[in-house]
Amino acid sequence: MKHSVITGSLGNLGDRFVFGGYKEECSFRERAEQLARIPGLKGLEISSGGEEANGTEVKKILEDLNLKCACVNVAIAGRRDLAKGSLSNPDPRLRQKAIDICKRASDYAAFMGADVINVWPGQDGFDYALCTDYGRLYHDFLEGAVAVARHNPDIRVALEFKPREPRNRSLVDTYGTALLMCAESGVKNLGVSVDVGHVLYANANMAAAVWACAERGRLFHMHTNDCLGYWDDDMILGSVHFIEYIELCYVLRKVNYEGWCSVDIFPNREDAAACARESVLYLDLFDRMVDKIGMEEIAKCIEMGDAAYVSKLIREKLF
Amino acid sequence: MKHSVITGSLGNLGDRFVFGGYKEECSFRERAEQLARIPGLKGLEISSGGEEANGTEVKKILEDLNLKCACVNVAIAGRRDLAKGSLSNPDPRLRQKAIDICKRASDYAAFMGADVINVWPGQDGFDYALCTDYGRLYHDFLEGAVAVARHNPDIRVALEFKPREPRNRSLVDTYGTALLMCAESGVKNLGVSVDVGHVLYANANMAAAVWACAERGRLFHMHTNDCLGYWDDDMILGSVHFIEYIELCYVLRKVNYEGWCSVDIFPNREDAAACARESVLYLDLFDRMVDKIGMEEIAKCIEMGDAAYVSKLIREKLF
Amino acid sequence: MKHSVITGSLGNLGDRFVFGGYKEECSFRERAEQLARIPGLKGLEISSGGEEANGTEVKKILEDLNLKCACVNVAIAGRRDLAKGSLSNPDPRLRQKAIDICKRASDYAAFMGADVINVWPGQDGFDYALCTDYGRLYHDFLEGAVAVARHNPDIRVALEFKPREPRNRSLVDTYGTALLMCAESGVKNLGVSVDVGHVLYANANMAAAVWACAERGRLFHMHTNDCLGYWDDDMILGSVHFIEYIELCYVLRKVNYEGWCSVDIFPNREDAAACARESVLYLDLFDRMVDKIGMEEIAKCIEMGDAAYVSKLIREKLF
């Protein structure tokens, strides 16, 4: 398993009530050094915004720390000018601006030696009834995504679906919608980024989401975290759920996933580096549990479909 | 708008606590006669189970009442023998049984003069982690759906998606998944049935769902009702939401929907016929509101994307 | 920890789609014998309905199996005649009928040697706006509950709160409402039954609920199970959540809870006895985990309030 962490998780974090944020900012080097101490960490997922200006320096820092650039996260969801949409913005000039930002992120990824960019279209969606041309929204977005994908066929473009937030309803809301887009895109390097928290709080199943994307050759990237089930809480992985992560690790092996698993958390009030560390170590723990239970035993469970047997097996093998 | 009501809404209804149901049973003729009095009602959606045995009689009753058969609702979700899945049942014999039930429903629709069957795969899904082969589930289901569609290319097969219930998670959970299935089916007469309550309680938008299906030529059928937003409450249409129905009616016109809108409610403790009547009259009311506001005015709202303007317009035009 | 299981979990179970239920019925003796094999089980929670007719026989069976009667669960939520409310039914005669059923259940509990009855007012609530006198609902219910409590001051009456289902909104929806009722009741033997699933799916915290009730001397009973977070799934305990159960066990010790923990599950498609067995064994496992981590260590965690430290501690102590 190729473990990574989104470096933004260690910066200043705020919400709609605490504008200035709950923390102090922290330089990229400091963040990277803190994360480099996590056992098993192999890479970092970096933002295309801000850090991008110092691409050479970022690259140097990663090399110094012997870490790969796992992925470039395109900074299109946090801009005031793109508040009404990035790749689907109703204003063609802003749409083009968003496309350009994505293309530069693609170039940045190539420069950093990464082969995937993560596109989370947080502002692409809608809030109120009777304010949206759903057809235009979809087609403009898809056209933009294809343009980004075509910019460099060697860089995979991973669309991160999410039911909602910051818009009341997202355009790319479920893996069903994301996969439909991929199927209709006509390009092979447009795929999906599965944020397990986005699946959980949509009351769906992360292993099923992973399977669906992988089956169609579209599982390009993974974001990991945990949540209480009603919102994108971005909590420490393993702090709420348990068995579903074991299933996730099992399915990731079955589909021979070779991409990265990037921790994506929002530790507003917590020690961010420690939370990232626990998230990586827990995912690793769940992955080793798969060995402890045994791939064949799990396959047998799935064949049997007997929930009580699964509970018994986990209880006896792990505790 | 072609109004219809699912006749099952007027029968005895229960839940997991009141096994015997909250009401007395009521013959098909009685139900049909009660519904026939609803102004503007043009058809009835009938179940393939139970009533099917008396196909000739059912046909006669509809003719007597001058009502069409809007749709045949395939009775595959309420059978104990198919508790672990209908078209995706892990047991091949039961899977075949489910396919056969659907095919007979298709024949029944043809006999009744309907051109669509509604397949709601309520039992096709899963409950616990590590109990499901997601690939097998999907492919078996799709293979079965295709077999049903191929049985009679003149009968359209409408898959009704739903996030969950009675299984903790449904296979055909969102319109994204349903449309992906259609795209991968290779048949043209496999499409989608949009139950607006299923969209609402998934925290999605019904007009967007309708557009997505229609755009791909897959909007085959509609079920209507209302809900509080967290569960498939199957309440009287218009008893909770308002503007979203106006948007729905607008989009149904824009996509030139020519199918049926069948009221699908669960009035456990209420006067079922009166609830069905109100549901039809409210949908009709919302449809007339589109005229009152004006198609062009609404198009302008959508172009503007200004929520305050929409609120003002509705307030001034309707009240 | 005094482990118990609700015997109804082993009977035939249905839902609003599968009226006849997913299973065959099973005699009380068979159920009791199956459950008696669960290691550590000390009692059974029985229903006041149906089984009540054979009180003497039920008592004999429990004695034969060396099991206590943990609690009598009052059968007021599954009756067609009380569909519009039990203790709050708008019809005074039906309200009195519900009171009488509860009083008989209280007598039955005394006869069985139990000191608590569980009152889950599933039908007491409302569905639609403008159909309810909220004041009447509350006061009638409370008056009825007080009458039941006064019937025998030695029998504790535990109100089981739940956000909704089968009504769209329940009267006794949260532990806040339940505790307010207790405070306003003027009787000491009216308290609360905490069903952990009802807390979880209300997006609240079970340990906080337990603390709130215990602090006021009103924690009379516990129902245990697990859920995915959006509905009262009544799944095997431990099949979804993990750390929250450890916290629950810790708080139950801190407040010196001496009551029962009754497994309350709905294994529609599963081996019910095996699911009940796993639920008991998992709760016991979580309770032993408290020892493994150490009460003082946990107290230190709570004092620190450091989520990363908690994750680390659990990881290192348990795996």
Added chain:
Amino acid sequence: MKHSVITGSLGNLGDRFVFGGYKEECSFRERAEQLARIPGLKGLEISSGGEEANGTEVKKILEDLNLKCACVNVAIAGRRDLAKGSLSNPDPRLRQKAIDICKRASDYAAFMGADVINVWPGQDGFDYALCTDYGRLYHDFLEGAVAVARHNPDIRVALEFKPREPRNRSLVDTYGTALLMCAESGVKNLGVSVDVGHVLYANANMAAAVWACAERGRLFHMHTNDCLGYWDDDMILGSVHFIEYIELCYVLRKVNYEGWCSVDIFPNREDAAACARESVLYLDLFDRMVDKIGMEEIAKCIEMGDAAYVSKLIREKLF
């Protein structure tokens, strides 16, 4: 109905992704002048933070515009230093700081001629399991709230409950909890502020909440807005729900509510003044609908408890 608007709704608004906010700041005078144009507006709800420094000027502006100060909203939820709690902060000095902020807000309200302060304890709650002493949290908070209430018995202190956000779970989560606090406070001027959106997204009923608070003499304040049902969307009132607002207006009359209804919206991407205007006009519209239907007719509906009849009545009387 005494209409008011929270002036903060017209300032710059952001979220956890758009730190700098979606808009430009706007002076208090500008905001007040924009709002003063709303027909029927009688007052403004002001924040105790920031604007407080210019109390005399704020007072002058309100007088110039012939608007009352409806309420002072205590600025304790948006401060980095109180990120781990305001009145329940684990650090006694910060707890005292929060109490002092509230007391100053109380003085400010007296100076402004308002008789109520709104205390929304957004940061008082918890995020992770095993990190919270639920007893300490509750008691510290209540002690602080009582200290604030006792500071000036002529100023009513309204606790605004909310299920969650920004903490994963709030301490004062439901009206049940809030009313329990009031009952246990021993002071008469501690009450509740009902934010209708907080009730809706907790899947509860706003009229029932209002009744519960009023019945106990604790309904001190109202915040109004709308939401899609899963989150505190703070949308334009009436942009989603309909009948529930009519019921709200009816119950507000029945309990003789004499306090303010303050619009509390978050128009990130919209024209804030226009959204506030529509919210006021819609609430006024719903209130007039009560007249149009008739208080006695509504009372009859409630007596009948017939949902189909309610739907029919509203359809016939209003459209």
